[in-house]
Amino acid sequence: MKVFISADIEGIAGVMRPEQCNPGHADYAAARELMEQEVNAAIDGAFAGGATEVTVADSHAMMQNLRADRIDARARLVQGKPRGLSMVEGLQHQRYDGLMFIGYHSAAGERGVLAHTINGRAFYRVSLNGEAVGESDLYAAAAAELNVPLWLVSGDDELQRWIAERYPQSGYVCVKRALSQTAAESLSPQRARAEIRERAMQQVRQGARLPVERRFMPPYRLTLMAAKPVLADLFSLVPGVERQDALTVAFDSDNMAAQIRLLSVFSYLATTQS
Numbered sequence: 001m002k003v004f005i006s007a008d009i010e011g012i013a014g015v016m017r018p019e020q021c022n023p024g025h026a027d028y029a030a031a032r033e034l035m036e037q038e039v040n041a042a043i044d045g046a047f048a049g050g051a052t053e054v055t056v057a058d059s060h061a062m063m064q065n066l067r068a069d070r071i072d073a074r075a076r077l078v079q080g081k082p083r084g085l086s087m088v089e090g091l092q093h094q095r096y097d098g099l100m101f102i103g104y105h106s107a108a109g110e111r112g113v114l115a116h117t118i119n120g121r122a123f124y125r126v127s128l129n130g131e132a133v134g135e136s137d138l139y140a141a142a143a144a145e146l147n148v149p150l151w152l153v154s155g156d157d158e159l160q161r162w163i164a165e166r167y168p169q170s171g172y173v174c175v176k177r178a179l180s181q182t183a184a185e186s187l188s189p190q191r192a193r194a195e196i197r198e199r200a201m202q203q204v205r206q207g208a209r210l211p212v213e214r215r216f217m218p219p220y221r222l223t224l225m226a227a228k229p230v231l232a233d234l235f236s237l238v239p240g241v242e243r244q245d246a247l248t249v250a251f252d253s254d255n256m257a258a259q260i261r262l263l264s265v266f267s268y269l270a271t272t273q274s
Contacts, residue, residue: 002053003046003204004096004148005075006087006139007039009060010105010114011155013175013192016184018114023061034189035060035103036070038154038175041193042102043072045200049207055096059087060103082268086118086260088139091146098151098207099143100200105155106178107134112158113178118263122270124247125225128259129216134159138263140167141216142256149212151203154196156184167213171203218254224266234269238262 009021012035020031039056046054057078058066064079071077083089091099106112109125109132117126117134126133128141136159140150153163154173163172173195176186187195203210226232229246236243241262242250251262 001051001098001204001207002055002094002096003051003098003100003151004088004091004143005039005042005046005054005056005100005102006059007035007056007066008087008101008103008105008135009035009065010116011103011159011175012038013186013189015103016113016176016186017182021060021114023065032065032067033070036066037189037193038102038196039066040070040072041197042100042152042154042200043075045197046100046204047074048197049201049204051204055090057087057089057091082264084261085142085257086139086264087135088142091143091148092257096146096148098204098210099140099148100152100203101136101139101150102154102196104136104153104159105134106158106162107132107137110134110158110162111178113156113176113181113184115158115181119267119270122227122231122267123224123263124227126263127223129221130223131216134162136163137166137215138256138260140213141220142260144212144214144216145256147212149207149210151207151210152200154192166215169210169213171199173199216256219252220254220256220259221250221252222259222262223248223250224263228273230273231270234273235266238265
């Protein structure tokens, strides 16, 4: 049984400030270690549940947060960017039985600790087929196209409600309660790791009974509201992108990979603007 884990940092227990997520800040080192520990808990739980192979996609910022020598030696590690499927890069290269999101967070425009979708400075709101989406939705949809079910998510209580409404068959580990965008009441790292390990083990053991939940079906229409008009100006230069108003652009495709690649391009273009 093969398990794929995508790991972010904003939904990790003990992380609640932007400075903790910035590799250039002194607080990042501790947050990175907390991320590594939760990822290792998920890996260990997956193997304890019967997994024969585990692949981890390092999926925060430049996607090189997890130190290879600190990650369970039984797992394979996907790192660096650019990469086609971004936070689930590698999922398309072989058949996986289940997907886990560790350290995930709420969507842009929603309540939750450090809520954003891909680029918090540039993307104010992202929608797919008329429904607001976050990273969990985008990458679960990409996985569903590959017939891989979402088995487990960890993060705060706001994302927990979101997942429960949209992916009721998926397991969830709530590691903190959101007090505001930049404040949280967290479990201890030790308890968070124990709960992630236990739930990962459980989800793998019952994996064969967990269905693929296809919340979105093609054709896909992505709508993005940018943080300021100059960003929409830039995004609309990409062939196939439709300008809807001063802030909003849209793009149609018949597969999620094209939408994810486009969002990566938009995020890069946004870095050209101060």
